[in-house]
Amino acid sequence: MRNVDIKKYKVLENVQLSSKPTLETFNESDKKLKKELEKIREELGDFQDTLYAHGKYSxxxxLQGMDTAGKDSLIREIFKDFNARGVVVHSFKVPTELExxxxxxxRHYIALPAKGKFGVFNRTHYENVLVTRVHPEYIMGEHIPGILSVDDIDDAFWAKRFEQINNFEKHIAENGxxxxxxxxxxxxxxxxxxxxxxxxxxEKNWKFSPGDLKERKLWDTYQECYEDAINKTxxxxxxxxxxxxxxxxxxRVIVASILLQELKKYxxxxxPELDDEIKANLEMYKNQLESE
Known part of the structure; x- marks a missing residue:
């Protein structure tokens, strides 16, 4: 089973997205890559069972990416062998009136996974420094004190928002x-x-929206915002x-392999081990069941 070189993908210093490759096949056929994923996701499923029993981490x-990047299918394929109770997927859309x-x-905090579970954010809290940065007028719907017009949304505003996101992630990381x-x-x-x-x-027509083409025209702006967000967080x-x-x-192979390698470090x-009393009486419990 392949162990990908995590250092190739992990952001350890500032990156330029334009210099990063967008294609990786490992010189293997799609059929072989599919087989590799099946082995990795089976191990991930076993790890999730252990995580659930351990109950101290979540x-x-x-997952972030431009439209059509493959987030939905990646979620479907990687977590196929998980116990349904052990993984919860949240796909964040335009904020509701309540949100x-x-x-x-x-809305992201209340969707965090409970201890023992995996949570997948399909589009994430980073939309708040990506799509809102490309379309700062969206910020006005948040009714933030002191933000009276788009002109008030300056570099200091985004710096503060990155700080808040970093603090949010630090807080939940410190709590497991x-x-x-x-x-x-x-x-x-x-x-x-x-x-x-x-x-x-x-059968794919339903996925298309004319808005996809409007956003595509802003490709370069999105790339700049992604690069800045990744480097700052x-x-x-x-x-x-x-x-x-x-x-x-x-x-899919890259993401699944990174997850498995990183999680195995814990x-x-x-x-958990059985307490001494139960362990000492296992044979008795077995005999009781066999004698029914």
């Missing part, structure tokens, strides 16, 4: 949440091809990984 996986009546991190953040790095040409497939295939306790996403099966995560 795991938060954050706007709270601070922007509130293991955080892994993945940016699915898609090329503009591959996005074009995937959007065309949505139009060409009738990749921390030891909450690292970012830039994952080539032009080949979906390759991206040697204290193991199934």
């Amino acid at each position: 795991v938060l996986i954050c 706007r009546k709270h601070d922007y991190l509130w 949440t293991l955080i892994y953040k993945f940016y699915l790095h898609l090329s503009k040409e591959e996005q074009r091809q995937r959007l065309l497939r949505r139009l060409d295939l009738k 990749s921390k030891k306790h909450a690292p970012w990984y830039v994952v080539p996403a032009d080949n979906k099966k390759g991206a 040697k204290d995560i193991k199934e």
Whole structure:
């Protein structure tokens, strides 16, 4: 089973997204990559059972990427062997009226995984420094004191928001949440091809929105915002990984392998031992059941 080189993807210093590859196939066929993923996700499923029994940590996986980057299918394929009770996926859309009546991190905080569980954020709290930075007018819907117009949303505002996000992640990490953040790095040409497939295939038409084309025109701006967000918030306790996403099966192997390798470093995560009294009477309990 492949152990990917984590250092290739982990953000340990400032990165330039334009210099990062968007394609990784490991020179393997899609069929072989699919087989590799099956082995890795089986081990991840076993780890989740142990995490649940241990009950002292939770795991938060954050997925970000441009439209069509493959977030939904990656979630479906990587967590296929998990016990359904052990993983919860949240796909964050436009904030509701209730969510706007709270601070922007509130809806993410209440969605955090409980101890013993995996939580997956499909689009995350980083939308609040990505889409809102590209479209600062959205901030006005948050009714923040002192923000009277878009002109008030300056560099200091974004610096403060990055600080708040870093503090949020530091707080939950110190209380037992293991955080892994993945940016699915898609090329503009591959996005074009995937959007065309949505139009060409009738069963995929429902995924297409004219708004996808409007956002695509802002590609370079989004790349700048992603790069800035990643560089300002990749921390030891909450690292970012830039994952080539032009080949979906390759991206899934990378994400799953990184998760398995990183989680296995926590040697204290193991199934609890039975107390001495129960352990001493195991044979008696077995005899009781066999004699029924």
